[in-house]
Amino acid sequence: MNAIFNFLKKYALIIVIAFSIGAFAGYKALESLDVQALTNATPVPESLITDKDAFFEILPEGKVLTQKKLTSVDKKAKNIILLIGDGMSISQISSYRLLKGGPNARLSFDKFPISGIVLTHSEDAIVTDSASSATAYSTGKKTNNGVLGLDKDKKFLENLTEKIYKYGFVSSLISTSDITHATPAAFAAHVDSRSKTDDISKQMMESNVMVILGGGTHLFLPEKVGGKRKDGIDLLQEVRSSHTLLTTIDDLNDFDFIDNTKVIGLFADEHLRDIEKPDNHSLEPSLSDMLAFAIKRSLQFNEDGCKGFFIMAEGSQVDWAGHANNINYLKKEMQDFDEAVQNALDYAKESQDTLVIVTADHETGGLLIEPASLTNYTAPEVKFSFNTGIGYGSHTGVPVPVYAYGPGSENFTGTLDNTDVYHAMIEALDLGSQSGSCVQ
Numbered sequence: 001m002n003a004i005f006n007f008l009k010k011y012a013l014i015i016v017i018a019f020s021i022g023a024f025a026g027y028k029a030l031e032s033l034d035v036q037a038l039t040n041a042t043p044v045p046e047s048l049i050t051d052k053d054a055f056f057e058i059l060p061e062g063k064v065l066t067q068k069k070l071t072s073v074d075k076k077a078k079n080i081i082l083l084i085g086d087g088m089s090i091s092q093i094s095s096y097r098l099l100k101g102g103p104n105a106r107l108s109f110d111k112f113p114i115s116g117i118v119l120t121h122s123e124d125a126i127v128t129d130s131a132s133s134a135t136a137y138s139t140g141k142k143t144n145n146g147v148l149g150l151d152k153d154k155k156f157l158e159n160l161t162e163k164i165y166k167y168g169f170v171s172s173l174i175s176t177s178d179i180t181h182a183t184p185a186a187f188a189a190h191v192d193s194r195s196k197t198d199d200i201s202k203q204m205m206e207s208n209v210m211v212i213l214g215g216g217t218h219l220f221l222p223e224k225v226g227g228k229r230k231d232g233i234d235l236l237q238e239v240r241s242s243h244t245l246l247t248t249i250d251d252l253n254d255f256d257f258i259d260n261t262k263v264i265g266l267f268a269d270e271h272l273r274d275i276e277k278p279d280n281h282s283l284e285p286s287l288s289d290m291l292a293f294a295i296k297r298s299l300q301f302n303e304d305g306c307k308g309f310f311i312m313a314e315g316s317q318v319d320w321a322g323h324a325n326n327i328n329y330l331k332k333e334m335q336d337f338d339e340a341v342q343n344a345l346d347y348a349k350e351s352q353d354t355l356v357i358v359t360a361d362h363e364t365g366g367l368l369i370e371p372a373s374l375t376n377y378t379a380p381e382v383k384f385s386f387n388t389g390i391g392y393g394s395h396t397g398v399p400v401p402v403y404a405y406g407p408g409s410e411n412f413t414g415t416l417d418n419t420d421v422y423h424a425m426i427e428a429l430d431l432g433s434q435s436g437s438c439v440q
């Protein structure tokens with residue numbers, strides 16, 4: 001009896017690990033078989049994921065954030081295209097590179113001459129959400145998670161599109177999610193909670209942004225006609241009277257570039273190219289289609305006397321693929337984003353007056369690239385795994401990359417706080433005098 005007890009004591013750890021691996025493998029096996037009912041009924045072995053070699057540490061007392069000293073830019077940019085891969089850090093880019101063409105494949109990101117590292121923490125959390133991170137990019141100020149365009153005390157923060165509008169620039173916002181989602185919303189709205197989509201859509205519509213393209217028709221329609229607005233307002237009707245409303249890719253292609261109305265494009269009830277409805281997207285544009293439209297539209301305003309343009313285009317669903325722990329979803333959205341980045345870079349190389357910046361708001365999913373076999377690194381398969389939880393993965397606090405090309409790109413190197421990105425964009429632009437709106 002004593003011998004058995006000693007044996008158990010000696011090998012307790014190994015026994016626990018063996019059982020844990022067994023349970024985890026069993027769960028993964030069920031999951032891979034897509035036995036939805038079974039996996040839903042199976043308690044998720046959460047501790048195996050979140051507590052995997054985990055250390056819970058209280059961080060040292062934080063210092064006050066100081067703005068990075070920027071190089072003063074001599075050759076200024078006329079225009080800026082900011083591309084944000086939501087939830088996209090080095091591991092998402094690296095995984096897509098491998099899946100696209102192996103380790104020696106090169107993506108649009110790899111062609112940028114300048115790159116740096118962005119720290120993403122928010123005012124009240126080491127792990128940010130998209131709202132506070134996008135607010136850092138749009139205003140140069142930290143705020144609490146979930147907040148758009150306001151500081152931690154709910155004080156109004158002027159955003160980049162509002163500021164440059166006063167100097168005679170035009171702005172466009174593009175996303176592959178509902179256009180009221182946190183990243184685009186931070187460039188046009190000011191609300192204390194990203195969930196207040198009734199307010200966000202209204203504020204976006206009333207903003208100075210000339211072109212808004214993405215999904216989210218439901219958020220402009222009241223519930224009684226099948227929409228999601230709780231305030232009962234038919235905002236789509238208001239959009240029709242104040243803007244040119246586009247709803248299909250044909251509308252986008254057939255647009256009359258002569259008129260100078262504001263444009264809102266809503267190409268799906270919710271997000272674009274929903275993977276749950278794979279056959280239903282022929283009328284929905286890609287990120288590249290929308291970016292091409294916004295560039296063309298902006299150039300028309302430049303010709304008519306605007307000093308320059310700002311476009312923010314977001315690959316929104318990289319983040320959702322991370323939350324869903326779905327590598328094929330990630331690949332699909334990264335492909336769409338990579339193509340848009342390449343198009344932006346091509347445009348900037350040709351025009352020589354445009355700063356292109358590519359970055360992310362945070363990493364999502366804790367994506368790892370591991371050998372398929374721990375004992376054989378040269379095994380032909382590669383293991384991609386999300387490490388923040390099965391099917392409900394979360395954001396992480398790892399930094400994200402930033403890539404830059406064009407006039408003013410020199411400041412996007414080394415380590416930047418996410419708020420520094422805003423200041424580096426403003427430094428890059430030739431704002432001139434506060435000449436007022438350039439749009440009649």
Ligand SMILES: [Zn+2]
Nearest residue numbers: 086087130361
């Ligand atoms: Zn995000």
